[in-house]
Amino acid sequence: MRKISVLMFSILFVVMMALSGCSSTSSGSGGSSSANEIVYWNPFTGPDGKNMEQIVNEYNKTNPKFKVKNVSIKADDMYKKIPTVVNSGKGIPDLTIVHAERIKQFVDNDLLTKYDDKLADHPEIKAENYVPAGWNIGDLNGSRYSVPLDVHSFVMYYNKDLLEKYAPHALDDNVITFDEIKAAGELAKKDKIIGIGITWTRPIFLSIYNQLGGDITSDGETPTLNTPEAKKALELLKGLVDDKITNKDGEDPGQLFKSGKAIFFPEGIWMQNSVNEAKNLKWGLTSFPQISPDKIVNWTSSHQFVMFKDKNRSEEKTKGIMDFLDYVRENSLPWAKAGQNPAALATLENPEYQNLPQSFLVKNPEMQNTLKIFDYKYNGFVAEEVDKLVGDAIYGKLNIDKGLKSAQKAVEDKIATNNKK
């Protein structure tokens, strides 16, 4: 009996240790850092993660007082983890990259440390040194809550040979319009080549919606999805589908473009590596297609540095964080090489950067003004509904009016439930 109970207790003990061990290591991986370490969470688990690691490693080689520990976590997991660690107060990352659209929500919940008084020692971290679209996101209620890393836009790739063949003058004014795409698509039909691929429907729809004067919110609180402009945007896309200018439902537009069977391919600037896989493809990058050249809109999002509130973070360490941000501001080239546009204008002067295809988006203030971040507290709700709506609506599986109505209703209901007191 004694032996057995000793055995049992030891098993129990081991199990308990294992369990508690698990929990402490999991928080330890992100949190309980040594005092001289800045724990830096980011969602860069893709190939771009390597470029971020390079920046961090090079910074650490400069022998700063506080070294940066780079922790990449899959975006979904990271956003689920943040409330948990911030609530528990243990293992809070010192510095975190979040998407621009999330910041309002974090500020509303009072989770972020303000940068205001910390900027005094780093005068170069200021509006003039950053792309406005990226910088303005972090300014809320007169305080600064974030510093931008990049502005990444959803633009359009084109096949140079096919453009030459079917629409040789379309790019003369540096803007491709939907009319030009349509004309080119009609010409290319006989060769079984499509005009434009329907790729990621959310930024496609939102860009057109904004060109027509619509936005996802009228006053920062009320969602505006069921509007005449939204209907017009969907009808425009549906028209392209009905005229067989686009790929068929279910066909992979990326595959078509890479195999030279599509003239235009709207995608993010971050997709360059994937497009480069096609060895014989000569491609170029230009703004997202427009309805008219007068108002150019390029859907954009931004990665932003934020600090989640942590009582235990020393003032000195915060200074170390600011040093790192200032370093990133001046040394963003590796990040640009990952296919992104750094938000810091310091990189802009680098000739190596100017040769990168995506740099056209930030090279002058006019182009910088075309970058539109759909910044809205309830952006996530809108995104969910738009994702359900657009594909089905433009491929004729869902009535546009009905779809817009229920999308609007769904966002309103989610907001109402969220605000119920």
Next chain:
Amino acid sequence: MINAGVNKELKMSSGIEKHSGKNRINFSPYLYIGPHLILFAIFFLFPTLYGIYISFTNWDLIGDPEFVGFANYKEILFNQDSTFYDQLRTGLGNTFKFVLFTVPACIIVPLLLAAGLNTKPKGMKFFQALFYMPTLFSVSAVMIIFSMLYSVSFGPLNHYLNVETNWLATQPYAWITLVTVTVWWTIGANMIIYQAALNGISKDLYEAASMDGANSIQRFFRITLPSIRAQILYTVVITTIAQFNVYGQPLMLTKGGPTSSTTVLLMYIQENAFGSGISIAGIGAALAVILGLCIMVVSAIQFFFLRQRD
């Protein structure tokens, strides 16, 4: 070994009781179930109870949960204008459809395969391994393979059938795809159970039946099926519960489309609680509790029939 241990322990503990008063609690049974009990409490009991509590609150996962009584349930079950009312109806409807479509196939196909293997054909071991293999794959691996297989422009299926069917985004093909994938993926577990059961049927019964002139179909329905009734009922219950929890297949293959016709309830639960927007964990938890109750009711009905037959 183990039995000996238990006996010894029983003797010992009764000995202790004699020595040290009457009200002494006997801890040894708890020692045996202890490890499991702790894991059960941490990973099952506590989350379940906490989930039920959350369903009575309004919570965004960040602040403190705020108790709202039955408000979430009222919204989901009775407010006909609410999006969540529609979500429950669509989600639960699609979940039930999925269960109805897949469970019969998930019982009949493995049963036929097991019956076939039970005749000990050549290469039986090979086929047994082949049929069991899919069960070992993870849902994401299976769904990636099948989304390639069903791809419109370069999928082998459309290539060999020489059609341009959009298997994943038009009905009824989306359902057909989901059901075939699920059946293919889950054949193994049930088949193994049936094989074991079929092995246990006495050969004498079959011999006697053939002497009486029963053909093979009669033998299957009169001897085979009644003999493995318990195993069939068990697999029906287990398969039903498993299919109610469907999530990965529609999420990865059809993404709930076209027009939400394959969006199952778990996808709405995930969207509300852990979606890209602010979390509405209360509604998500309430939907989950309702799904749990549905599974319980259906299982209870099945168990009821199981008991009655016995």
